[in-house]
Amino acid sequence: xxxxxxxxxxxxxxxxxxCVTLPVNGQSMLPFIIGGKESVILQKPIxxxxxxxxxxxxxxxxxxxxxxxxxxxxxxxxxxDGNLVGTEHCQLSDVRALATHVVDSKGCKHDLxxxxxxxxxxxxxxxxxxxxxxxxxxxxxx
Numbered sequence: 001x002x003x004x005x006x007x008x009x010x011x012x013x014x015x016x017x018x019c020v021t022l023p024v025n026g027q028s029m030l031p032f033i034i035g036g037k038e039s040v041i042l043q044k045p046i047x048x049x050x051x052x053x054x055x056x057x058x059x060x061x062x063x064x065x066x067x068x069x070x071x072x073x074x075x076x077x078x079x080x081d082g083n084l085v086g087t088e089h090c091q092l093s094d095v096r097a098l099a100t101h102v103v104d105s106k107g108c109k110h111d112l113x114x115x116x117x118x119x120x121x122x123x124x125x126x127x128x129x130x131x132x133x134x135x136x137x138x139x140x141x142x
Contacts, residue, residue: 007063010042011096019043021103024065028080030135037105040065042097051121053099053112058088065099081124084132
């Protein structure tokens with residue numbers, strides 16, 4: 001079974017009101033979500049705001065779990081925390097789920113919007129020009 005089929009089934013369940021835990025791959029959400037080691041808990045997307053992490057059908061051709069960086073009417077801009085450049089775009093209707101928690105490799109659940117985590121997100125945004133170096137060091141250590 002390929003990833004797209006699994007994601008579409010997760011989207012179907014979320015649309016029916018079921019919370020779904022979905023493993024995350026890739027490094028686009030470092031340092032806040034570690035692909036290959038952590039999962040996100042998804043629920044119906046309600047009251048979306050800048051800073052929320054969502055599962056969305058982006059640019060009309062792929063699913064991403066990325067952070068909302070801008071909302072302009074029904075148009076949304078997304079970017080992975082670990083991305084140095086590039087954004088994805090979608091409509092509000094393309095957002096399939098809101099990520100509420102991350103589950104670490106030990107099975108512990110962490111709120112994605114806790115006070116300390118959101119402070120970290122703000123600091124990470126501020127450090128955008130330095131991300132390349134910070135992520136390079138992080139990847140070498142891991």
